Amino acid sequence: MPGAAPETRSDSLVFFGASGDLARKSIFPSLYRMVKSGDLDVPVVGVAFSQWDVDDLKERARESVAASEGGIDDEEAMDRLLGLLRYVDGDYNDPSTFAVLRDELAECAAPTHYLAIPPVLFGTVVEGLRAVGLHENGRVVVEKPFGRDLASAQELDAVITQAFDQPAIFRIDHFLGKEEIMNLLYFRFANAMFEPLWNRTYIESIQVTLAEDFGVSGRGGFYESAGALRDVIQNHLFQVVALLTMDAPAYQGYGAVQSAKVNVFKAMRPLTRHDYVRGQFRGYRDEPDVAANSDVETYAAVKIHIDSWRWAGVPIYIRTGKSLAVSAGEVVVNFKRPPQALFQDALDPDQHPNRLRFRLSPVSEIGLGVRVKRPGEEFVGHEQELRLPTESPLEVEPYERLLADALRGDSALFTHEDSVEAAWRVVDAILTDHTPAIPYEPGSWGPEEAAGRLIGQDGPWLNPRVDPHPA
Numbered sequence: 001m002p003g004a005a006p007e008t009r010s011d012s013l014v015f016f017g018a019s020g021d022l023a024r025k026s027i028f029p030s031l032y033r034m035v036k037s038g039d040l041d042v043p044v045v046g047v048a049f050s051q052w053d054v055d056d057l058k059e060r061a062r063e064s065v066a067a068s069e070g071g072i073d074d075e076e077a078m079d080r081l082l083g084l085l086r087y088v089d090g091d092y093n094d095p096s097t098f099a100v101l102r103d104e105l106a107e108c109a110a111p112t113h114y115l116a117i118p119p120v121l122f123g124t125v126v127e128g129l130r131a132v133g134l135h136e137n138g139r140v141v142v143e144k145p146f147g148r149d150l151a152s153a154q155e156l157d158a159v160i161t162q163a164f165d166q167p168a169i170f171r172i173d174h175f176l177g178k179e180e181i182m183n184l185l186y187f188r189f190a191n192a193m194f195e196p197l198w199n200r201t202y203i204e205s206i207q208v209t210l211a212e213d214f215g216v217s218g219r220g221g222f223y224e225s226a227g228a229l230r231d232v233i234q235n236h237l238f239q240v241v242a243l244l245t246m247d248a249p250a251y252q253g254y255g256a257v258q259s260a261k262v263n264v265f266k267a268m269r270p271l272t273r274h275d276y277v278r279g280q281f282r283g284y285r286d287e288p289d290v291a292a293n294s295d296v297e298t299y300a301a302v303k304i305h306i307d308s309w310r311w312a313g314v315p316i317y318i319r320t321g322k323s324l325a326v327s328a329g330e331v332v333v334n335f336k337r338p339p340q341a342l343f344q345d346a347l348d349p350d351q352h353p354n355r356l357r358f359r360l361s362p363v364s365e366i367g368l369g370v371r372v373k374r375p376g377e378e379f380v381g382h383e384q385e386l387r388l389p390t391e392s393p394l395e396v397e398p399y400e401r402l403l404a405d406a407l408r409g410d411s412a413l414f415t416h417e418d419s420v421e422a423a424w425r426v427v428d429a430i431l432t433d434h435t436p437a438i439p440y441e442p443g444s445w446g447p448e449e450a451a452g453r454l455i456g457q458d459g460p461w462l463n464p465r466v467d468p469h470p471a
């Protein structure tokens with residue numbers, strides 16, 4: 001029997017990968033916040049292969065929340081979270097792990113299984129659940145990347161849909177649960193003033209940057225099997241581009257947003273090696289679990305073409321990298337210059353066009369870059385930016401939002417298989433047909449070639465500025 005009806009509220013959360021990096025960084029703090037907000041009051045079964053017991057899991061949970069922003073500010077809620085935790089130890093390749101899990105879930109009729117594990121094990125875990133009947137009346141939340149390429153994504157989908165119906169499959173992309181990314185959709189379609197300009201007639205180019213000033217943080221094994229293109233571009237940053245460039249949804253409701261996003265991926269031209277620059281920070285090969293001759297990219301920059309009426313001829317540049325100069329996420333929409341050089345500074349190549357800038361992290365902000373006249377006799381101006389901080393202390397963390405939605409059976413903010421496959425179609429060729437990764441210095445902005453060969457005349461890259469004391 002297939003998985004749960006979408007509207008059923010889950011009565012337990014099974015959390016595969018409880019000893020992992022994501023669990024420590026994000027999931028325990030989110031579970032804690034869910035307990036505080038009343039969104040989590042069901043047993044949480046952590047599963048890992050660390051030879052832990054439930055006390056080790058509780059210790060990890062406590063440490064993880066204590067180290068997160070805000071720390072433990074409600075001891076009673078922390079105790080409630082600890083009281084919900086159960087633990088199962090075992091290898092996912094060993095069927096007995098799932099038999100033990102089934103016994104642990106004996107009292108639960110509708111579990112949500114969350115797979116925060118290495119992507120190569122997604123299929124193994126789903127088959128393990130199915131073998132012991134834990135798919136019945138259950139749902140599954142699968143981390144990204146969903147597959148390694150188009151063919152493996154289709155194979156994975158076939159394995160998962162043997163166990164779970166599509167409405168019980170939640171493909172998570174935590175960027176879709178970020179306030180500043182949901183705001184891209186809201187900002188575009190809640191304001192009428194930008195929509196007439198949002199096309200090839202007025203927009204010259206778009207840049208999307210996700211820079212991180214840290215390396216692979218002990219995740220060398222994972223990174224060796226992924227690389228920056230699979231880790232971040234095919235999923236998180238493509239979702240950002242889709243929200244930025246999609247047509248208006250045809251009706252109210254998130255189903256229409258899903259369709260509009262798929263249309264963007266379908267209109268993206270498949271990338272070739274000429275649209276792609278790869279880099280690797282010096283020192284990556286010395287990381288644990290990284291091959292001494294690894295060619296895996298820790299930096300990736302691509303030039304996207306959307307062959308649609310709206311976007312024909314507007315290049316969209318996406319880049320991401322580890323060990324770059326700063327940690328920041330930003331989108332810059334560059335508008336075209338005025339059609340005539342009316343003022344004497346208009347021919348200055350350093351004069352910036354109008355820009356709309358969406359700072360996604362570390363703080364969120366929208367900036368509108370315009371030129372204004374400098375006081376004086378001359379008609380000479382400079383660029384000023386209207387800055388709108390959009391950060392709020394009340395923000396819900398992405399995993400808090402998305403896991404609560406999954407437990408409720410609300411799949412609006414999760415990706416669908418057609419989107420995943422359409423996105424793989426765009427990058428499929430360059431996963432294997434590419435130039436070697438170019439070494440770059442940690443703390444830099446990545447290989448020069450991304451500035452030269454890739455972006456060229458459409459540049460320069462606009463590097464996000466991180467204020468030490470943001471306004």
Ligand SMILES: NC(=O)C1=CN([C@@H]2O[C@H](COP(=O)(O)OP(=O)(O)OC[C@H]3O[C@@H](n4cnc5c(N)ncnc54)[C@H](OP(=O)(O)O)[C@@H]3O)[C@@H](O)[C@H]2O)C=CC1
Nearest residue numbers: 017018019020021022048049050091092116117143144145
């Ligand atoms: N880390 C991040 O910043 C983010 C990660 N993700 C996604 O989350 C997923 C997990 O990533 P991450 O936490 O970094 O990965 P880690 O490698 O840190 O953690 C993997 C987890 O899987 C467990 N595991 C591995 N092999 C087995 C096995 N054979 N049997 C049982 N358990 C096993 C590990 O257990 P043990 O250590 O006990 O062996 C560990 O708990 C990935 O899909 C990733 O793309 C998504 C967003 C951000």
Ligand SMILES: O=C1O[C@H](COP(=O)(O)O)[C@@H](O)[C@H](O)[C@H]1O
Nearest residue numbers: 144174175212231232236329361
């Ligand atoms: O999925 C991933 O995302 C993080 C970046 O997400 P953020 O919310 O922490 O900005 C990235 O560091 C990681 O490599 C990747 O697996």
